[in-house]
Amino acid sequence: MIEFKDVSKTYPNGTKGLQHVNLKIEQGEFLAIIGLSGAGKSTLIRTINRMIDITDGQLMVDGVDVMTLKGKELRKFRRKIGMIFQSFNLVSRSTVIKNVLSSDVPDMPWYKTMFGIYSKEQKIKALEALDKVNILEKAYSRCDELSGGQQQRVALARTLNQNPSIILADEPVASLDPIIADIVMSDFARINKDLNISILINIHHVDLALKYATRVIGIRNGEIVYDGPTSEVTQEVLNLVYMGKAVPKSTDKIEIEGMVMNNG
Amino acid sequence: MAKKNRTPLFDRIFKPEHIVLDNGHTVDRPKSRTPLILVAFLIIVFISMQTTNFNLPRLISRIGQFPVILGQIFTPNLHYFDKVIPLLIETMKMSIVGTVVGCIIGLPLAILASSNINKNKPTLLICRFILSILRSIPTLIYATVFALIFNLGAFAGTAAIAIFTLSIVAKMLYEAIETIDMGPFEAMQSFGATTLQSFWTACMPQILPQYFDNCLYCFEMNVRASSILGYVGAGGLGILIRERTGYRQYHDLGTILLTLFVVVWAIDQLNNWIRSKLS
Amino acid sequence: MSEFVNNNILEKLRAEPKNLWKRLLVTAIVIAVVIWGSTSITYNGVTDKGATIAINIIKGILNPETATLFNLGPNGVPYLVLETMAIAVLGTVIGALLAVPVSFLASTNIVPKPVAMVFRALIMLIRTIPSLVWALVWVRVTGPGPFCGVVTQSVCSIGMISKMYITAIENLDTGVLESLDALGCNTFEKIRCGVIPQLMASFVSTAIYRFDINLKDATTLGIVGAGGIGFPLQEALGSGKWKRVGSFLLVLIIVVLVFEWISNQIRNRLARGRS
Incomplete structure (x- = not known):
């Protein structure tokens, strides 16, 4: 369970990333976080595994106060939280399986890391992770030979290989075309159901968010303006998240209505 | 602004x-x-x-000397090869060991001097400062000083080459490290790897080709450079260069230069072959 | 656990490309070469006074001899630095000028291939012979002194500068020449308006880069009597005047670093344009 208690984040330059966020996320939820660019979506996700430090409030993950963690404890804590990035963040010159195996590195002795020696068990585990995202056949290809969608699935396999209980995904489908994005999202949904892993996704595609997530968080200027089940997301909610009440309906409206209609 | x-x-x-x-x-x-x-x-x-x-005017009036010397150099004394070969081998050995030692020590220094990996400002600046100083002193001066500190001979030359190599390899490498994609590094951090583990697994594969390339480049340069270190007593062909020019035996100097030319050319070809294999 | 692994995965595991042997072989070759290399490089220990010398030189750098540093006469640091810099300036300027015809004659897009090959061989010859050896040859022609250093550096610089000029010449954008043709320009006008503007920045940039190298090189040419700070430094080392050695080295480090910084600034500006 992840619990935000009045969490705020102010960056050194004065930008307010998060303001008084209160949030409770149960194990196994599939959460989509929507909002404009710069609204604080990335900040929210990155505070959970403390890639970003919070400046106020308390953040509890599975009963641990994240801000009390240091050095080795923090790294051990991060082992059970997977993270997926918009730009995949794979070593493009390395093979697919080496990238997946890299998530085993933190638990390995230094000399094995140095020469890149992995045991048979580790290799089988990595191949199984690749199989779960249906990309087993590419195991020995170099990552730069793969398409964007395939690379994102490799990144997903890398995360699965660390057996996380939570997966944080920062715009995982933003650089993919709509069809591939849908496939990758369905991979997330399947993993969420089959393995009971909590998934938190930052996403711009409202239609995909509504199609796969069970719960939606709307964030604007670092504040949570909507928190509820997917079924209750209405046009008013989207207006609130994306434009604010004061802004009259403009050309943007067409786009957002279009997205909602896609879903329906 | x-x-x-x-x-x-x-x-x-x-x-x-x-x-x-x-x-x-x-x-x-x-x-x-x-x-x-x-x-x-x-x-x-x-x-x-x-x-x-x-x-x-003085240059023009005496330029006649130049073709004479050049003519002697271009008619090398082939009997002199027997004397050249042992010292050529010593020069090669000095360059090989100096390059390898320099490249190995240069790697950790480059990591410490990369602003995107080492977030600790003081160590970063100290490291870069030391590298700049090491780089600003010519190899020949290192060799002179080392020949006084250690005994005369190949060890002093090797040490000079190693120091010079590490200073430039580290510089070229940290410039390369600062341009790499930090995404994989961030990903490694996100699943709990230490800075060193992250660097080794996520960044090394990206800079390795460049690193090898730099090492080969240095080796090529070091063969040329080490051929004159003997002039100040630090081992290798330079001893002969000093002796032969002292006696004005330019035919013999020609032999030395011819051998050097052939060896440098051969290393150039070898390096090109290795580079094509690596990429 | 492994009994439950499905066949697909085991099959894939067996299909893993095996290049372990190849890697071990390459590693073994490299290690063998290095071991062979280190056979004759024996550490004979430090000389009797080795440790003292090392400490004294470092002490000298940290606490230089002010008498040498501020002696304005021909044996003082200021004059020696000026002389060293003068050698590098003239060596670079003359070398950069001489490199222009050489590099045009070695560019395959300007002259026929055989001609280019001849000049490329010349460039490689210049590059292979160490500058110190060039100085040893020229010192017989010009006699000892800074003038010998200038001549040496002028010749040595041609090698590297030409190599970089050639790259610039072969990357010439011929589209500009075509458009000048269309405007009805003659050959001279084409060179003046189409070629020079394209090459100028990279030529100047190359020359400045070479100046850095020549400045460093000029500090050692004195060893064979070609002027500059090299000879007095060598003399101080030979006679054990460590404090003086320290002051020479300190100034040398500062001068080289300052000029490296300046040349980087200028070259960055040339590359990006004035803003």
Whole structure:
């Protein structure tokens, strides 16, 4: 369970990333976080595994106060939280399986890391992770030979290989075309159901968010303006998240209505 | 920001030309800096000529000597090869060991000097400062000093090459490290790897080709450089170069240079072959 | 656990490309070469006074001899630095000028291939012979002194500068020449308006880069009598005047670093244009 208690984040330059966020996320939820660019979506996700430090409030993950963690404890804590990035963040010159195996590195002795020696068990585990995202056949290809969608699935396999209980995904489908994005999202949904892993996704595609997530968080200027089940997301909610009440309906409206209609 | 937008001193002294077009639009044409640069350049050249006793007539009157010496160099004394080979091998050994040692020590220093990996400002700056200083001293001076500290011979030369190699390999490498994709590194951090583990697994594969390339480049350069270190007593071919030019035996010098030329050419070919294999 | 692994995965595991042997072989070759290399490089220990010398030189750098540093005569640091810099300036300027015809004659897009090959061989010859050896040859022609250093550096610089000029010449954008043709320009006008503007920045940039190298090189040419700070430094080392050695080295480090910084600034500006 992840619990935000009045969490705020102010960056050194004065930008307010998060303001008084209160949030409770149960194990196994599939959460989509929507909002404009710069609204604080990335900040929210990155505070959970403390890639970003919070400046106020308390953040509890599975009963641990994240801000009390240091050095080795923090790294051990991060082992059970997977993270997926918009730009995949794979070593493009390395093979697919080496990238997946890299998530085993933190638990390995230094000399094995140095020469890149992995045991048979580790290799089988990595191949199984690749199989779960249906990309087993590419195991020995170099990552730069793969398409964007395939690379994102490799990144997903890398995360699965660390057996996380939570997966944080920062715009995982933003650089993919709509069809591939849908496939990758369905991979997330399947993993969420089959393995009971909590998934938190930052996403711009409202239609995909509504199609796969069970719960939606709307964030604007670092504040949570909507928190509820997917079924209750209405046009008013989207207006609130994306434009604010004061802004009259403009050309943007067409786009957002279009997205909602896609879903329906 | 405000400082950057200020009118440069030059434009305040030499005011830009104000041009008004027929349609009333105006444009400021800054005065060309070329004349000023040219004058400064000519003054510098003039001072330099005074300081170095630049004397073209003397060069022309004595240039006849040059083809004579060159002619002797280009007719190498092939019997001298027997003397050249052992020292050539010593030169090669010095370059190989010096390059390998320098490249190995250069790697951790490069990591410490990369601003995207090492977030600790003081160690970063100290590391870069030391590298700059090491780089600013020519190999030949290292060799002279080391020949005094250690005994005369190949060890001093090898140490000189190693130090010089590490200073440039580290510089080329940290510049390369600073341009790599940090995404994989961030990903490794996100699943709990230490900085060193992250660097080794996520960044090393990205810089490895460049690293090997730099090492080969240094090796090539070091073979040339190490051939003269013997001149100051630090082992290798330089001893012969000193001795033969001292006796004005330019046929023998020709032999030494011919061997060096062939070896450098061969290493160049070998390096190109290795590079094509690596990529 | 492994009994439950499905066949697909085991099959894939067996299909893993095996290049372990190849890697071990390459590693073994490299290690063998290095071991062979280190056979004759024996550490004979430090000389009797080795440790003292090392400490004294470092002490000298940290606490230089002010008498040498501020002696304005021909044996003082200021004059020696000026002389060294003068050698580098003239060597670079003359070398950069001489490199222009050489590099045009070695560019395959300007002259026929056989001609280019001849000049490329010349460039490689110049590059292979160490500058110190060039100085040893020239010192017989010009006699000892800074003038010998200038001549040496002028010749040595041609090698590297030409190599970089050639790259610039072969990357010439011929589209500009075509458009000048269309405007009805003659050959001279084409060179003046189409070629020079394209090459100027990279030529100047190369020359400035070479100046850095020549400045460093000029500090050692004195060893064979070609002027500059090299000879007095060598002399101080030989006679054990460590404090003086320290002051020479300190100034040398500062001068080289300052000029490296300046040349980087200028070259960055040339690359990006004035802003």
